[in-house]
Amino acid sequence: MFRQLTRICRVGIVSEPTPCGRGPALDLLGPRLEDAVSRIFHGSLAIRQVDAGSCNGCELEIQALSNPYYAIERYGIHFVASPRHADLLLVTGPVSRHMQTALRLAYEAMPEPKRVLAVGHCGADGGEFGVSYASCGAVHRVIPVDGVIRGCPPSPAVLVQGILELIDPALLQVPAPDPDSDPPASREGL
Amino acid sequence: MNDPMPAESGSGLPLYVQPVPPDSGRPERSSRPLVRQFVVAPENWARLAGDAARASWRWSGIWAEDRSPVLELSLLLERAGQYSWVRTRIPLDALRLPSQTSAYPAADRMERRIHDLFGLVFSDHPDPRRWIRHQGWSGEDFPLRRMYPTAGRPERSTPPDADYPFVLAQGSGVCEIPVGPIHAGIIEPGHFRFQVVGETILRLEERLGYAHKGIEKIAEGRDPQGLVRLAGRVSGDSTVSHAWAACQAMEQAAGLPVPGRAQVLRALFAERERIANHLGDIGAICGDVGFAFGQSQFGRLREVFLRLNDELFGHRLLMDVITPGGVRCDLPADGASRLLEERARLRHELATLRPALADNTSLQDRWCGTGILPGEVARTLGVLGYVARASGVDHDLRRDAPYVPYDLLEIRVPVADAGDVAARVRIRQDEIDISLGLMADLLDILPDGPCQSAWLAPQPGAEGLGFVESWRGELWAYVRFGTDGLIARYHPRDPSVLNWSALEHLITGAIVPDFPVCNKSVNGSYAGHDL
Structure with missing residues (x-):
């Protein structure tokens, strides 16, 4: 136990307050996402993720959203086990024929209002797999889709950006805050 | 595969398995696992499995290819870091072959898969249920045959695989827990059928194939x-x-x-x-x-x-x-x-x-x-x-x-x-x-x-x-x-x-x-x- 406490203290909080690697800067996106979730979803956006036949690359990056760097729960976003609890369906594809009905049933089980995001090149347009005897291709060929997050796979920061873009496109357009004005809400305290 | 052919007695496989002379035109350029090629008559396919299992060969996999008018089946065995690649050919109009599953349980699902995709019947297979095929194509269609179109013959909506004959368990207090294909977490699709008494799992049956995309x-x-x-x-x-x-x-x-x-x-x-x-x-x-x-x-x-x-x-x-011929990016200076x-x-x-x-x-x-x-x-x-x-x-x-x-x-x-x-x-x-x-x-x-x-x-x-x-x-x-x-x-x-x-x-x-x-x-x- 002492080892764990020491490690926890030494590592501190790594959740990203600053731009990370390549891709969109989480320090700008995060507070906007939190704001949108707070206004539109009363502080809680429930996501049900469905793998409809992906290569599992997208799943690895969606899982990474929960690691301490992205810690997506701090913006009020959480992954739920049932589509009946979900506001948003996050679907990776291509949709295999063998998953076609399961995906449709999951979509139908969601309460209204509901949104659907197709993730990855495959979810967006079938990607490397396209349409074949075993693949329906893009997610929109099976259920209605409200937006896509491209990438193979999209990085966690791109996923955050894509979710924000879907729930409040206007917020994404807001220019980066002026350095002289108030800084974006600090995330350091969590 | 281009390695010098060993003496027959040294191949470790029975004599009814015929060695294939190596292609001498191309010298071995780089170090790679030693793979020796053989052919065997279809009637000896199951016998080979029994003999190879007794000689401690590990069953590594099989694959098939439609080489009309025959189906070519390849088996890969491994022992002590050396591979034997054994092929057999079956006429496409008489697709039957004895199963290797009784000698090698590892062959079970792979043989069922080959049946679903090529139509090859493994005559004495202990579990003849379909494996990779759900309802995406019919039991008379075999997608990896040459004449089957890549686009297939899809229905507008593929029905769920509701009538797969899972093994049943009966008895006092036994109940079933079906899980999937969509799981609770952020993971891939598959179905698990648990048979439990209280919390204890009596038996688990996996049903995969949901992510099959051809x-x-x-x-x-x-x-x-x-x-x-x-x-x-x-x-x-x-x-x-x-x-x-x-x-x-x-x-x-x-x-x-x-x-x-x-x-x-x-x-x-x-x-x-x-x-x-x-x-x-x-x-x-x-x-x-x-x-x-x-x-x-x-x-x-x-x-x-x-x-x-x-x-x-x-x-x-x-x-x-990684790209054919090398890699796409070099290590940066630092x-x-x-x-x-x-x-x-x-x-x-x-x-x-x-x-x-x-x-x-x-x-x-x-x-x-x-x-x-x-x-x-x-x-x-x-x-x-x-x-x-x-x-x-x-x-x-x-x-x-x-x-x-x-x-x-x-x-x-x-x-x-x-x-x-x-x-x-x-x-x-x-x-x-x-x-x-x-x-x-x-x-x-x-x-x-x-x-x-x-x-x-x-x-x-x-x-x-x-x-x-x-x-x-x-x-x-x-x-x-x-x-x-x-x-x-x-x-x-x-x-x-x-x-x-x-x-x-x-x-x-x-x-x-x-x-x-x-x-x-x-x-x-x-x-x-x-x-």
Whole structure:
């Protein structure tokens, strides 16, 4: 136990307050996402993720959203086990024929209002797999889709950006805050 | 496959198996596992399995190809780091063959798969139910036959596979728990049918095939670049290994030498893939027993690790870095020093985390004795990688059948006997440590020079087999070119194909709440299995 406490203290909080690697800067996106979730979803956006036949690359990056760097729960976003609890369906594809009905049933089980995001090149347009005897291709060929997050796979920061873009496109357009004005809400305290 | 033919008595296979003279036109250019080719008459197919099993050959996989007017079936056996590739041919109008499943239980699902995709009937198969086919095509259609159109004959809506005949259990207090194909977490699709009494699992039956998207069919007619892109998406977590195996096979078929620098960089990528996956999985295995500290710490280490992949090589998971003839990106000027710096940091972190896991009694209580896979069962099922090594099977291609550049390195292979979740975690921790060492060794032997050779058009009909010890275990790919320099057949064999059956065995007698941690400790790829 002492080892764990020491490690926890030494590592501190790594959740990203600053731009990370390549891709969109989480320090700008995060507070906007939190704001949108707070206004539109009363502080809680429930996501049900469905793998409809992906290569599992997208799943690895969606899982990474929960690691301490992205810690997506701090913006009020959480992954739920049932589509009946979900506001948003996050679907990776291509949709295999063998998953076609399961995906449709999951979509139908969601309460209204509901949104659907197709993730990855495959979810967006079938990607490397396209349409074949075993693949329906893009997610929109099976259920209605409200937006896509491209990438193979999209990085966690791109996923955050894509979710924000879907729930409040206007917020994404807001220019980066002026350095002289108030800084974006600090995330350091969590 | 171009190796000198040994004396018949030395082949280790019975005399009714005919050796194929090696193709002497092309000299062996690089070190790779020794593969000897044979043909056998169809009537001896089952007898061969019995004799080979008695002679301790390991069953590694089968694949088929429609070579109208015959179906060509290939079997790969391995013993002491040497492979035997045995083929047989069956007329397409009389597709029957005795099954090898009674001699090799590992053959069970692979034979059923070949039946679903090619229509070959394994006459005395103990379980003739369909496997990879759900309702996406009819029982009279066989998608991998040449005449079957790639687009298939799809219905507008594919019905669910509701009437699959699961094995039933009856008795006082026995009930069934159906789970999937959509699971509670962020994971791939598959169905598990548990039969339980109270919390205790009497039996688990897996039903896979949900992620089947016709990879083998859509590979046909691709050019080498197109194939390696597809191979990199057979299983996203093994993108380097599958791309490497496919490239090895294509390069072997074309007789294309790969620059030394590219060979070493490929191995560097493969070791990084191994470390990243083990880090993520150990974190998830902690998370599955509610140990949030471990999940956070290992998740953090994985993230830092992936970010360096992105910075140095342009992709977090290293997709598309391997290309036919070499690699697409060179190590940046400061790359070696940054990799060594990362290695030292990671070693230091793991040295403090490892005892934090080992000394945590409530954690070890959940891991030790959970999900035991006895060594004997692991051998019978032909299980691979860390799952096998945690059950006492001392096997690693990098050491036993070394391919370039591992022939230049000394590979330590960790083995444990307990076969439980704790042992699989321990093996994975050891493998991270060994791979970190190998990363430094690889940087030491990294030669200067180009990273890529220009593609060389292969002879019509040229074929190759590529072998990689992926992070999950032995992985190989078969490629045959057509007359036009395009792919005529591609079959990737992911280790998950053999490892999935281990889960059914090791979960028997465990409690339902231990299923997630047992599943994660094995971590089969649904995509890699379903293709």
